[in-house]
Amino acid sequence: MLTKKDLLGLRDTSAEEICEILDVADEMRLFLDGKSKKSDLLAGKSLITLFYENSTRTRTSFELAGKYLGASEVNISAATSSVQKGETLIDTGETLDSLKIDFIAIRHPMAGAPALLSKHVKASVLNGGDGMNEHPTQALLDMLAIRRKFGKIKGLKVAILGDVKHSRVAKSNLFGLRKLGAEVYMYCPETLMPKALDKLGAKIAKSREEAVEGADAVMGLRIQLERQHGGLFPSLSEYSRFYGVNDAVMKYAKKDAIILHPGPVNRGVELTPSLIDGEKSEILEQVTCGLSVRMALLKLLAEYREAHL
Ligand code: CP
Numbered sequence: 579m580l581t582k583k584d585l586l587g588l589r590d591t592s593a594e595e596i597c598e599i600l601d602v603a604d605e606m607r608l609f610l611d612g613k614s615k616k617s618d619l620l621a622g623k624s625l626i627t628l629f630y631e632n633s634t635r636t637r638t639s640f641e642l643a644g645k646y647l648g649a650s651e652v653n654i655s656a657a658t659s660s661v662q663k664g665e666t667l668i669d670t671g672e673t674l675d676s677l678k679i680d681f682i683a684i685r686h687p688m689a690g691a692p693a694l695l696s697k698h699v700k701a702s703v704l705n706g707g708d709g710m711n712e713h714p715t716q717a718l719l720d721m722l723a724i725r726r727k728f729g730k731i732k733g734l735k736v737a738i739l740g741d742v743k744h745s746r747v748a749k750s751n752l753f754g755l756r757k758l759g760a761e762v763y764m765y766c767p768e769t770l771m772p773k774a775l776d777k778l779g780a781k782i783a784k785s786r787e788e789a790v791e792g793a794d795a796v797m798g799l800r801i802q803l804e805r806q807h808g809g810l811f812p813s814l815s816e817y818s819r820f821y822g823v824n825d826a827v828m829k830y831a832k833k834d835a836i837i838l839h840p841g842p843v844n845r846g847v848e849l850t851p852s853l854i855d856g857e858k859s860e861i862l863e864q865v866t867c868g869l870s871v872r873m874a875l876l877k878l879l880a881e882y883r884e885a886h887l
Contacts, residue, residue, distance in 0.1 A: 580882045584696040584703040585875055587712035588753040596718065596754055602874035603722050603867065610646075610870060620649035620880055625681040626674055629706065630656040633685055635841055635865055636706045636715065640683040643872035649680070667691060671699040680883065681876060684708075700887065702879040704872075710744050715875065716840050717750035719868040721758065723860050724795050726867070727836055732759030737789040737831070739823055740799025740848050743770040743810075747840045748799055752780050765789035766799075767821060769810040786821065790830040797838040798823055798848035814847050824850045828858070836860045 625644035644651040689711035696703040765783040783789035
């Protein structure tokens with residue numbers, strides 16, 4: 579049983595809760611791999627996806643997760659909502675609450691926006707990515723993909739290379755993977771490496787090779803050009819040459835190591851196309867894991883609401 583009405587981040591989610599979410603996500607995967615994708619587990623419940631930033635994977639999989647489990651589902655895009663008329667986040671949340679919504683999946687450019695919203699609504703808030711803070715459902719799906727491949731997370735080495743500074747995915751993965759006992763190595767240009775990550779348990783590598791040496795999973799992170807204001811590295815081609823992951827770098831990883839990327843990928847920048855499309859790639863498996871993780875979260879939060887609200 580989860581211990582809170584919301585899923586705001588993995589910093590404040592326990593190892594036991596993470597394991598429970600992954601276990602239920604495995605059950606959801608059996609359902610997804612079956613003949614029918616229709617369940618009435620969440621019949622009578624309602625989900626709104628409220629996205630203030632673009633998304634393909636997160637928004638679509640939240641929507642499908644709700645639909646497959648029998649919930650009513652509505653999408654609000656900030657571009658076509660009353661946000662454009664100046665409505666505040668809290669007013670929007672209170673409006674949705676008045677519509678008797680059970681779940682709000684939100685993505686927002688401001689760190690902390692889902693936490694703020696959660697204080698003002700009765701609905702359960704699921705963080706679909708807030709600024710440079712956290713993207714907990716992404717990290718949960720990454721952990722699920724790793725666990726499904728290796729049968730465990732404890733004792734594995736995960737190397738994360740890319741735009742760590744702007745990455746909410748890196749932070750949520752660091753919190754979650756460390757709680758489940760993995761080692762997390764990070765590598766990127768110094769200008770893209772936040773100062774205090776080692777204090778949160780990351781091992782900061784001095785080279786690509788050190789990061790990837792003996793790794794079980796190698797995760798590329800998208801270079802977030804939209805969040806960069808000023809030259810943090812000379813050019814995309816130089817980034818790819820000196821910091822990207824290619825076949826030569828992957829020779830340092832374990833033989834059965836997997837390639838991960840949250841997507842969307844800048845092909846040929848963080849990872850070479852040969853790795854993205856190659857046999858080690860679990861990138862599309864991550865997308866399916868995203869659907870089962872979000873279904874699991876809706877089920878578990880519905881149970882919490884039934885018991886506590
Ligand atoms: N990984 C991820 O969050 O992808 P989207 O931006 O497509 O949702």
